[in-house]
Amino acid sequence: MTAARKLIDVNFINPFLEATLKTLDTQASTKAHAGQVYLKQKSDKYSGDISGVIGLVSDAFTGSVVISFPAKTFLAVLSRMIGEECTEINDMTRDGAGELTNIIFGQAKIVLNKAGYGINTALPSVIAGHDHSVVPMTNGPRMVIPFETDVGPFVVEICLSNS
Amino acid sequence: MFDPATKILIVDDMLTMRKIVSKACRELGFTDLTEAADGAIAWSKISESPTPFGLIISDWNMPNCTGVELLKRIRGSQKYSKTPLILVTAEAEQKQIVEAVKAGVSGYVIKPFTAQTLGAQIESVHAKLKAG
Numbered sequence: 001m002t003a004a005r006k007l008i009d010v011n012f013i014n015p016f017l018e019a020t021l022k023t024l025d026t027q028a029s030t031k032a033h034a035g036q037v038y039l040k041q042k043s044d045k046y047s048g049d050i051s052g053v054i055g056l057v058s059d060a061f062t063g064s065v066v067i068s069f070p071a072k073t074f075l076a077v078l079s080r081m082i083g084e085e086c087t088e089i090n091d092m093t094r095d096g097a098g099e100l101t102n103i104i105f106g107q108a109k110i111v112l113n114k115a116g117y118g119i120n121t122a123l124p125s126v127i128a129g130h131d132h133s134v135v136p137m138t139n140g141p142r143m144v145i146p147f148e149t150d151v152g153p154f155v156v157e158i159c160l161s162n163s
Numbered sequence: 164m165f166d167p168a169t170k171i172l173i174v175d176d177m178l179t180m181r182k183i184v185s186k187a188c189r190e191l192g193f194t195d196l197t198e199a200a201d202g203a204i205a206w207s208k209i210s211e212s213p214t215p216f217g218l219i220i221s222d223w224n225m226p227n228c229t230g231v232e233l234l235k236r237i238r239g240s241q242k243y244s245k246t247p248l249i250l251v252t253a254e255a256e257q258k259q260i261v262e263a264v265k266a267g268v269s270g271y272v273i274k275p276f277t278a279q280t281l282g283a284q285i286e287s288v289h290a291k292l293k294a295g
Contacts, residue, residue, distance in 0.1 A: 026275035027183065082182040092178055099179040103274045106253025121254060
């Protein structure tokens with residue numbers, strides 16, 4: 001498989017979709033439903049209040065995965081994860097966004113590396129701020145997976161470029 | 164099953180995961196829970212505790228002292244070498260698991276996990292301990 005084919009392969013997107021569904025269900029008792037995956041245009045804007053970002057690095061490509069939540073959705077999910085009421089974005093809840101990103105990335109990485117993608121271990125970063133957007137430093141296509149839950153929507157965005 | 168009064172040390176650099184593991188342990192009936200933010204702090208708590216920990220549940224990837232480094236330190240100590248240690252990881256790579264097994268890990272759990280999954284692993288560790 002060539003690197004170029006890997007970039008557009010739906011098999012690359014699905015592990016992140018499945019990992020997200022499994023993580024929210026198992027760790028936060030939250031059933032999420034994925035919407036139609038779409039290619040993000042420069043004009044598209046998603047209003048996130050807290051985002052976990054993690055680098056995708058292998059010999060063939062670089063990129064990033066961004067998981068963006070409105071505050072209401074994220075605080076409800078985190079409250080279920082830790083069994084405590086979370087009411088505001090603070091250091092503790094930012095830590096939660098990092099851990100959630102880490103778990104989803106780890107699950108997807110297991111599947112992708114079994115398929116030979118060779119993704120390196122990476123540590124998540126967290127960006128918080130009302131209605132922010134995350135702009136990747138790579139110029140490849142940005143695929144967006146929208147999710148809906150009983151506590152609101154969120155998105156997972158994957159951006160890849162050849163190394 | 165472990166005695167619910169078992170003293171458990173939960174080690175993770177991420178506060179959220181310490182809270183998740185603590186919540187799962189409480190759901191399983193354990194009440195004597197201590198937390199540490201990395202392997203180095205965990206070692207201090209282990210060596211300074213007046214009563215020994217009966218079980219350690221540790222993250223794998225942490226700054227300062229990783230879960231496997233903590234495991235090796237524990238297995239290398241005369242006083243605490245038999246303390247069961249379960250590793251928690253988000254990335255179960257084969258070579259990582261082999262390294263942990265060689266170092267004497269008692270069991271491991273892959274994130275995400277439920278309290279039931281952790282409980283099954285704790286039960287398995289207890290059965291191995293009883294079998295000697």
